[in-house]
Amino acid sequence: MRKRILGVLATAAAFAGVVGAAATPASAVAADFGPATAPQTQSVGIQGGIVETWIHGNIRYGPSTDYAIHYTEGAGFVSYGLCWKYGGWVNANGISHNKWVKLSDREWIWGGLLKGDETGGVRNYCS
Structure with missing residues (x-):
């Protein structure tokens, strides 16, 4: 029995x-099998990576300073960068370029605020 x-x-x-x-x-x-890791692919086939700010900066609704600020983060802010694209030019902190990174919350950050290269290490271009 x-x-x-x-x-x-x-x-x-x-x-x-x-x-x-x-x-x-x-x-x-x-x-259930351990700590969550950043997704390697998105539903549209975009690959991104973890990004971190080296200085405080604004997170915007689009890839230019012409877009409104959604929120501001300090140095050490960590997020997931989905992809990057060319947007409005920014010249700040001795850096000048027009590369913007789309974050996982669908907002945008200028790449000059990120540690690493101009896109914070995100290799994929937003189509």
């Missing part, structure tokens, strides 16, 4: 796991 109860429990647990996995997004299932 004990074997039968354990077998029924094991079958029920397996079934619940299958049903739960089918109803759970893959990222939530993956999180």
